Amino acid sequence: MSKIVSGKVAIVTGAGRGIGRGIALLLAQEGARVVVCDIGASLDGAGADAGPAQAVVEEIKQGGGEAIASTASISEPGNADKIVAAALAAFGRVDILVNNAGILRDRIFHRMSWSDWSDVIAVHLNGSFLMSRACATVFREQNSGSFVHMTSTSGLVGNFGQANYMAAKMGIVGLSRGIALDMARFDIRSNCIAPFAWTRMIDSIPAETEAEKKRVAAIREMTPEKIAPLAVYLGSDAAAGISGQIFAVRNNEIYLFNQTRPIRTLHRSDGWTPEKLDAQLKGAFEPSFTPLDRSSDVFSWDPV
């Protein structure tokens, strides 16, 4: 029986560990040949280690699949073209790109440095652009292809100490939507997933109070492999017609997110002054203001 991504070639960034590893393994089980991209960096982006990418390639091969490793950094302009060229040389085509590689540099905003900002933007947002742009040329020639990008509820909702990461993850939502609009005419799709999973990225969340410890214990139940089925499905032709959307996966739950649209309007035929706004704006809009929630305020119950 043919599997859901049989004959497809997938590139998965950050596939040496965590969520990316789970996606790479399931893509291979479901019939795809996989390029496992991972620089093997520490959580904050420092260092490099060929071990994680190679280990996932070995795991795929032991399962009877086909895979190659790439340890080039996706944030370095020029590397994306080399990664795509390696995929074409090994497997002759590229059908699925999973933009998953990421780092964290959490810092309360008034202490955030330029490098905290620019390094996070470089890996998440610039890396996703560079890889997407390199694949877009191949997808356009094939008149087919699927992009799957990891965003985060830290961006979609919010979190403390993550203005850099929030900006990068919301930037990825815009990138995905832009690709979806521009490339729909070529039957090319682009979607986002906001994953929840216990990986070293979450291990960095401080758990000091009893409530925090309880919450972290519940998050541990969410293994990174739980994200893979949706990523593989979105990459497959079975998901035809799904593009420009934002999903989330939290253990056995799958969410569809809304996207920003106007919710209230005010107008005056004689126009506005700051004073007139002072007289009317709060009264009209305040009941509809979006509260300053964090992700944990919105996802306030234990995952199913």
Ligand SMILES: NC(=O)c1ccc[n+]([C@@H]2O[C@H](COP(=O)([O-])OP(=O)(O)OC[C@H]3O[C@@H](n4cnc5c(N)ncnc54)[C@H](O)[C@@H]3O)[C@@H](O)[C@H]2O)c1
């Ligand atoms: N774990 C979660 O709950 C969670 C929540 C929201 C979003 N995410 C997102 O999911 C993705 C995967 O996260 P994870 O938790 O599996 O993290 P992880 O740290 O376990 O894995 C990320 C991988 O990316 C690799 N990487 C980092 N910089 C790279 C670069 N420049 N080039 C190539 N590879 C690079 C790292 O070496 C690492 O193996 C990230 O984009 C993250 O922001 C995760």
